[in-house]
Amino acid sequence: MAVTLADVAARARVSAATVSRVLSGNYPVAEATRARVLAAVDELDYVINGPASALAAATSDLVGVLVNDVADPFFGIMASAVQSELGSEKLAVVCNTGGSPERELTYLTLLLRQRAAAVVITGSAVETPEYAAASAAKVGRLAANGTRVVLLGRPASAAPEGSAFAVEFGNREGGRRLTEHLVSLGHRRIGYVAGPADRTTTRHRLEGHRAALAAHGLGGDADAFGRLTVHGPYTRQSGYDGALELLDREPGLTAVVGSNDAVALGICAALREKGLDIPGDVSVAGFDDLPFSADATPALTTVRLPLQEAAARAERLALGREESPAGGRHLVLAEVVARASTAAPRAERQGAGTAPGRARGGGTTCGQLCTGSALRGIFDSVKGKHAPGGGVP
Amino acid sequence: MAVTLADVAARARVSAATVSRVLSGNYPVAEATRARVLAAVDELDYVINGPASALAAATSDLVGVLVNDVADPFFGIMASAVQSELGSEKLAVVCNTGGSPERELTYLTLLLRQRAAAVVITGSAVETPEYAAASAAKVGRLAANGTRVVLLGRPASAAPEGSAFAVEFGNREGGRRLTEHLVSLGHRRIGYVAGPADRTTTRHRLEGHRAALAAHGLGGDADAFGRLTVHGPYTRQSGYDGALELLDREPGLTAVVGSNDAVALGICAALREKGLDIPGDVSVAGFDDLPFSADATPALTTVRLPLQEAAARAERLALGREESPAGGRHLVLAEVVARASTAAPRAERQGAGTAPGRARGGGTTCGQLCTGSALRGIFDSVKGKHAPGGGVP
DNA sequence: TTGTATGCGTTATCAT
DNA sequence: ATGATAACGCATACAA
Numbered sequence: 102m103a104v105t106l107a108d109v110a111a112r113a114r115v116s117a118a119t120v121s122r123v124l125s126g127n128y129p130v131a132e133a134t135r136a137r138v139l140a141a142v143d144e145l146d147y148v149i150n151g152p153a154s155a156l157a158a159a160t161s162d163l164v165g166v167l168v169n170d171v172a173d174p175f176f177g178i179m180a181s182a183v184q185s186e187l188g189s190e191k192l193a194v195v196c197n198t199g200g201s202p203e204r205e206l207t208y209l210t211l212l213l214r215q216r217a218a219a220v221v222i223t224g225s226a227v228e229t230p231e232y233a234a235a236s237a238a239k240v241g242r243l244a245a246n247g248t249r250v251v252l253l254g255r256p257a258s259a260a261p262e263g264s265a266f267a268v269e270f271g272n273r274e275g276g277r278r279l280t281e282h283l284v285s286l287g288h289r290r291i292g293y294v295a296g297p298a299d300r301t302t303t304r305h306r307l308e309g310h311r312a313a314l315a316a317h318g319l320g321g322d323a324d325a326f327g328r329l330t331v332h333g334p335y336t337r338q339s340g341y342d343g344a345l346e347l348l349d350r351e352p353g354l355t356a357v358v359g360s361n362d363a364v365a366l367g368i369c370a371a372l373r374e375k376g377l378d379i380p381g382d383v384s385v386a387g388f389d390d391l392p393f394s395a396d397a398t399p400a401l402t403t404v405r406l407p408l409q410e411a412a413a414r415a416e417r418l419a420l421g422r423e424e425s426p427a428g429g430r431h432l433v434l435a436e437v438v439a440r441a442s443t444a445a446p447r448a449e450r451q452g453a454g455t456a457p458g459r460a461r462g463g464g465t466t467c468g469q470l471c472t473g474s475a476l477r478g479i480f481d482s483v484k485g486k487h488a489p490g491g492g493v494p
Numbered sequence: 495m496a497v498t499l500a501d502v503a504a505r506a507r508v509s510a511a512t513v514s515r516v517l518s519g520n521y522p523v524a525e526a527t528r529a530r531v532l533a534a535v536d537e538l539d540y541v542i543n544g545p546a547s548a549l550a551a552a553t554s555d556l557v558g559v560l561v562n563d564v565a566d567p568f569f570g571i572m573a574s575a576v577q578s579e580l581g582s583e584k585l586a587v588v589c590n591t592g593g594s595p596e597r598e599l600t601y602l603t604l605l606l607r608q609r610a611a612a613v614v615i616t617g618s619a620v621e622t623p624e625y626a627a628a629s630a631a632k633v634g635r636l637a638a639n640g641t642r643v644v645l646l647g648r649p650a651s652a653a654p655e656g657s658a659f660a661v662e663f664g665n666r667e668g669g670r671r672l673t674e675h676l677v678s679l680g681h682r683r684i685g686y687v688a689g690p691a692d693r694t695t696t697r698h699r700l701e702g703h704r705a706a707l708a709a710h711g712l713g714g715d716a717d718a719f720g721r722l723t724v725h726g727p728y729t730r731q732s733g734y735d736g737a738l739e740l741l742d743r744e745p746g747l748t749a750v751v752g753s754n755d756a757v758a759l760g761i762c763a764a765l766r767e768k769g770l771d772i773p774g775d776v777s778v779a780g781f782d783d784l785p786f787s788a789d790a791t792p793a794l795t796t797v798r799l800p801l802q803e804a805a806a807r808a809e810r811l812a813l814g815r816e817e818s819p820a821g822g823r824h825l826v827l828a829e830v831v832a833r834a835s836t837a838a839p840r841a842e843r844q845g846a847g848t849a850p851g852r853a854r855g856g857g858t859t860c861g862q863l864c865t866g867s868a869l870r871g872i873f874d875s876v877k878g879k880h881a882p883g884g885g886v887p
Numbered sequence: 888t889t890g891t892a893t894g895c896g897t898t899a900t901c902a903t
Numbered sequence: 904a905t906g907a908t909a910a911c912g913c914a915t916a917c918a919a
Contacts (some may be wrong), residue, residue: 115906119904152548152549163542515889665917
């Protein structure tokens, strides 16, 4: 990369300053010289030096995106959506934190070092005080430095007042509605395989669940509630193990909710292994409505979170392309998608019909496997461009 | 970010050069001054200026990863694996090209501009001459610039001789083995829903398929072969449409192969809609062995590609942490994973047993839905840490 | 072992 | 509208 601005200037018989002006385009330049410069750039195959430019201008075209793991569709979809909102001038730096607070802090520092133009932090926050303080401090630092920070799926409280925008997910509402759906179908003993205990997302979803139970007088005391709740990571394995544990504690369960679609799939596997029919013997529901959920057998009842839209909005906020409402907080609504994995419990089977509390959204709760056009209909409306494996290898 | 090297130097009562040496750590410094400098850094909360550092040193700690779409697990898994091989000093820049050659070139230029330390280009190459030339030129340019380039899942021929390493996928072999598996089960009329025609991956998988047919005298002439082959994107929708088209052309099909797991799932949906049993009436197989494949009903027979290992190796090559064999080419072997979606065709049902040509790998071809422990066994061995939705939202 | 001086390639501030 | 020139913050060859 020997060719520099000076080379181009020499070839176009102008000063380096003029070349710079032509390239950045934010300054009036005579059309004739402009053409000469562009020609020289083309002939010399000149490529601007990013670091030098960033140093002189004190800005960079890097946008950081923090995710737990891009291989997880929940985050992959958001990362992808952020990208698609990025112009072709900006570069997205995707960082896998693995859910570890330390790595998140490390990456934040790295991004600080790069003088990133913006940072989008996705996923739930860890609620331990030390971490919360450290994380908030880093965000404040970033903001003070001119980097725009947007929290995506994380409460605004995770950053110092006014230092970041937040696009929050309606986890509590979604959790409440999902459990209301089950209660309205007639379920009374509902197990819950929750996420790690110290995560905001886990807490909010669980709070919604409990609120729905309480509203129908099913909450019980803390002990009773605890008996029907187990914690674990947001993995399929956790769902599998959790379901077995719950079945052991309470054989009379008629429904089990997973903190996640992956967890729900694990629950399904465990139930099938026990010889239980879904939803004949036990109903199962998840959360997030990831693409593969509609494909499972039976198709999974879950809570849809418009991840792409949310991520796109977060990115627009990060780029300053969208105005933020007062307080800088946005709420993304969650919506129950009722599919084939939930139905009325055996005892109340007859006359269930279209139970109240059922959400719209192309869902269906046919007792058995949904085949054919019904399933496809759901699938298409749900997935948009994000079919699993939908790209070109 | 007012605090600079000079500030730290002043506080530690040393020169800026010494501070620089302490921070980069590649130069002897007295322990006492070293401690003083570190203390000053800490007290001032100093963060090095990345662009300035990159400019002065003519290197950067950015590593580019080009993918079609991170939301697609095929790419998400590779992007994630690349990340995990990255030390905490380097930053991965993930770029979604959407499979578009133009965007790929744009991103390559952007990375050139950033003076990226390395670039990993994943996915198949487009085989049109103009694009191939332009892409190869950019790669050559990158290499000349000191950026290490690694092709992952793309033939070495896509880059100028000696300018890049290549970790190639055994698409041809995998395609051949998969079709051999079907032939050995007794299938004679096998449909194929291929990817876009101008992609290397598409061509290689299809060539393997055809080679297997030819080896058993089933290839037929080009016309006959063409009748059983349709092209489309690597999406579920494509599989759905393609299967209907093939069924229309040749109702006597006993098996359909998808270019992809997502395509295969689409094929399954179409067949079910037609009232056909899988694998009772028609067998279905995919490619890649993505996590959700083991979860489908019936569990999908597919070709496993060790994406994580391949991506990790690519990254090590990019970082210069692993020696490359002569020629700079690595081949990643593909392996058939036989599951429940393939079985002997009806006419030959009896005595199928364990057909020859069946690959190992925890697979199974029970005629009906695999439930319980068998399914879980496959699942666990296949997925490792990459369960769908396996992270912490 | 440490300090000094220079250069990296742009952008931005003055002039003209 | 264009040119000269001074930052920008750090790394490194060279001195000491």
